[in-house]
Ligand SMILES: [Zn+2]
């Protein structure tokens with residue numbers, strides 16, 4: 001099951017489980033759309049994998065399957081891996 005982490009690793013913006021702007025990689029490194037597109041070029045700075053839109057969990061499922069509250073914030077990692 002997805003953790004649904006609560007914020008962007010780059011800018012710490014809130015990304016609630018119903019946000020259409022959340023992007024994740026296969027390891028669930030989590031970013032907002034703006035950072036994923038503008039800063040990261042669509043690729044995760046931690047693993048190099050592609051960042052895709054995080055599926056939204058239906059509200060009626062959230063009570064029994066609550067999202068993660070573990071906030072990951074690593075602004076130092078937020079540079080494109082391909083930058084010189
Ligand atoms: Zn961000």
Ligand SMILES: [Zn+2]
Nearest residue numbers: 025029044047
């Ligand atoms: Zn990753």
